[in-house]
Amino acid sequence: MATTGDPADAPERGAGAAGAAATGGSGRLGPPSWLAAVFLLPALVFLGAYMVYPIVFSVYRSLWDADGLVFVGLGNYAAMFASESTFIALRNNVVWLVVAPTLVTVVGLLFAVLTERIRWSTAFKIVVFMPMAISFLASGVIFRLVYEQDPDRGMANAVITSVRDTVAPAASYPDARPRPESPLAEADGGGLALGEPASAGDTVLLPLVGVPNDTLPDGTEKAAEPEAKDGAVTGTVWLDFTRGGGGTEGDLDGAETGLPAMEVQAVRDGEVAATTTTRADGTFTLDGVGGGAYEIRLSARNFTEPYNGVTWLGPALITPSIIGAYLWVWAGFAMVLIAAGLAAIPREALEAARVDGGTEWQVFRRVTVPLLSPVLLVVFVTLMIYVLKIFDLVFIIAPGSVQSDANVLALEMWRVSFGGANDQGLGSALAVFLLLLVIPAMIFQIRRFRQENS
Amino acid sequence: MRRQWRSVRGVIAVAAAGALAASGCAPGGGSGGNGGGGALDGVELQVAAKWTGVEQENFEKVLDAFEKDTGAKVSYESTGEDTGAYLGPKIEAGEAPDVAILPQPGLLAEYAGKDALVPLEGDAAKALDDNYSDYWKELGSVEGEPYGILIKAAHKSIVWYRPDAFDEAGVEAPATWKDLTGEVSGTLSDAGITPFAMCGASGWTLTDWFENVYLSQAGPEKYDQLVAHEIKWTDPSVVKALETLADVWGEKTMMAGGAKGAVQTDFPTCVTQVYGQQKAAMVMEADFVAASVAEAGSTVGEDALTFPFPAVGDDAPVVVGGDIAAGMSEKKGTQELLAYLASPEAGTTWAGLGGYLSANSEVEAGAYADKTTKDLAQTILDAGDNVRYDLSDQVPSAFGGTEGKGMWAALQDYLRDPGDAKGTAEALEKSAAAADS
Secondary structure, eight states, X not given: OOOTTOGGGHHXXXXXXXXXXHXXXXXXXXXXXXXXXXXXXXXXXXXXXXXXXXXXXXXXXTTXXXXXXXXXXXXXXXXXXXXXXXXXXXXXXXXXXHHXXXXXXXXXXXHHHHHTTSTTHHHHHHHHHGGGXXXXXHHHHHHHHXXXXXXXXXXXXXXXXXXXXHHSOOOSOTTOBOOTTSSEEEOTTSSEEESSOBOTTOEEXXXXXXXXXXXXXXXXXXXXXXXXXXXXXXXXXXXXXXXXXXXXXXXXXXXXXXXXXXXXXXXXXXEEEEEEXXXXXXXXXXXXXXXXXXXXXXXXXXXXXXXXXXXXXXXXXXXXXXXXXXXXXXXXXXXXXXXXXXXXXXXXXXXXXXXXXXXXXXXIIIIIHHHHXXXXXXXXXXXXXXXXXXXHHHHXXXXXXXXXXXXXXXXXXXXXXXXXXXXXXXHXXXXXHHHHHHHHHHHHHHHHHHHXXX | OHHHHHHHXXXXXXXXXXXXXHHHHHHHHHHHHHHTOOTTTTOEEEEEESOOHHHHHHHHHHHHHHHHHHOXXXXXXXXXXXXXXXXXXXXXXXXXOSEEEESOHHHHHHHHHTTOOBOOOHHHHHHHHHHSOHXXXXXXXXXXXXXXXXXXXXXXXXXXXXXXXXXXXXXXXXXXXXXXXXXXXXXXXXXXXXXXXXXXXXXXXXXXXXXXXXXXXXHHHHHHHHHXXXXXXXXXXXXXXXXXXXXXXXXXXXXTTHHHHHHHOOHHHHHHHHHTSOOEEEEEOOTTHHHHHHHTXXXXXXXXXXXXXXXXXXXXXXXXXXXXXXXXXXXXXXXXXXXXXXXHHHHHHXXXXXXXXXXXXXXXXXXXXXXXXXXXXXXXXXXXXXXXXOHHHHSOHHHHSOTTSHHHHHHHHHHHOTXXXXXXXXHHHHHHXXXXX
16 A cells, blocks of 8 residues: 655656545645646546547447437347347357356466476577567458368368278279169178179179369279179179260270279178179179079178268357467467466475475475466456457458358357448447446456555 | 669659759640630539549540540549449538439439439430430430430359350250259259359349349349339249349359359359359359459450350340449539430440440440450340340349348348248348338
8 A cells, every 4th residue: 555655656646646536635746737647638538539439439339229219229139139140149158258268367377387497498488478479350261271181182081080080991983883674783791782683603783973074083994894704693793984975875885994893792691692893894703602582782881881071060060169269369378467477476486385295286286276366367367358259260261151150259240230221220239238248357356456456 | 772772863853853843744735625726625524433454544535635625624433342332421511513323213312303414415315315215215214304424334144154064065045034043053053064153242233133034034124113113022033033033043053163163252252163163054144244254364255255144034034233323413514424424435435445335225235345345235226125134233222232131131141042932032022111211
């Protein structure tokens, strides 16, 4: 507390004239109050013009209709709470508010604690902090690309699919399918089966379409006629499509290519009696079949769809995806603040805990975190305020078709005011609502500041 | 260090000389203009439109001819993408440009309602009468009073395709919807080529699909009634058009990435899928796709060709979007400029510069620089009174032009799951009714 008569306080009083005027009722040692007002004037004018007036005008505007001509009272607020999109936005805001600050604070804490122990900690911190130097818009553009569905374009899916493909490689012919009138049909256990059973000595034709030419394996040859062989079923699997059109459906027309490395099976009563793969010209020989009829089947393995990655930007995952991008941007901020707090923790406390036999986890849980809690709280509340007004990342990352699923209040406010409907009355109502939501966090923050300064 | 300074000084000297030369030239240029004996000497006019880059340069060249003829000085200002957001505050401040070029008829009605527009008079009104068909006259009118002239059209009934994909499958450009969705698409997919790339994330492209199918299937009268909301969106004709769309939208194998991928792909990306990544054979969008085609590394007219949107009903549809010029001040010269913009001369000059399509019936197909545009212009002229303006640009923008709402959202949901045409029609009707109130 400032005690009157302490000479060290005098300069501070001159600067913070407002505090002096308010608390200095007892003695009039400071400058006259009109002078205080003069000094305050620029700040007041600035605050008035850029803070107070817009807020007051927003409240006023929210009571008028879209054109600003008809007074509607609280009509806009009624419309706001009657609209479904407000609730989706509100729901997403709650998800954001619960998940994002917690996640960012936890990750920031981890980074801060861990970087204390590594040698190149400054370099590491700079790298983690770097996204803060990029504008939100640019970060949004980056993550829009990262989350792209197509693994050729989106990095997230490129990583996931390449890992997945090494574990379980995709089949060679995911798109191959029979023509509707072809003798092949879906088999019970997956894959395709020939309608007519075949027995040893028979030849069969298995025509498929829908295979892009550029995906055929190297060394593929023109499809050849199968040759009958005693004691075996022979046949050809081929791409029944003549480049440039023409050709007869279901016939080997000479110019058509075989489908090599296709797995063919002879099945009887659900038991696989023989298995083989096709040669470069698409022909195959199923040896070792006994007498009687077999079902000829192209096994499901040939047609496994390639794994397409995660639909990051779909309606279900869009909000978590954007929170991921948010984490990337803000983790550095949290880390730097927490690291500063960490540096201020008395070493003795930590060492005493270690000497007393605490494990590293216990030291972290029982000593570091409690001592850090004021800093953690500041980071958390600051993030909450930022999260409530989140707009740019959602606006840029969410494609138009899922924007209503990813909607948040600030975005809804923009969409209503400027995104086509141009209803700035309703938009102002949303702005006022958003302001009311932010106020508790602000009051909390200001209180803390006061306590700290006292 | 020294050398650097010298070179900087050199630059300054050159710049100064240039400035001198420019200022020296100016009076001479002015007197040259006077030589033309213009009726509007000394009049300064302002035109605002959303065009930038090459589009702006071409438009300025068109304006040059007007300046030369009349002696007036016309300055151009770009409004940026959102013309409404640019003009709104200008109108309120009383600083509106003399002529504004509006991207939607909705804005025309809005500004006319605010008394911010000046109706066409004299030569301008006559030019509109002489050169434009009744439909365009009506489109530019608000409550019977003519305000606007459609000076630049965008053709929205085009399917872009990759000829090498068509050659490989051995198919030709189809003339009917049945051929398009049946034989052409079927053969393409037999050949292992995905027929369509969709731009579902950009809702307006889906409205264009719907408009083309609806205009061709239900006819221009119904189309106009739907625009005016005189028939409901639950009308059987709407349901039928939606069901027809499912011929493409309902088939997973028809669209690159399936339905999921189709809804997520936004506008220029779908063009890249066809011309850059070669993942599909066709993409349905307007003539302005040409710019994205060039970006994807293909050449219009060579490896990027178009065919008209095929006939779903009796006639092939011709849906047109475009920019409407309207006068915003009583200043002398405004009406003259509008009359000039409505004249076949302006249209012909513009057509020769490229990147332009006219709705003016007096601008001949021969005036266009390249064959593709010539063919497009011909379809507009041929369709005559059956040409229609983009529906989604005519309905209230809360319904037809808002991201994630109204028509865009309903059609995106339908693309995701085209099972329930009736339900989609109801959703459309609900948001159309909400936007009317």
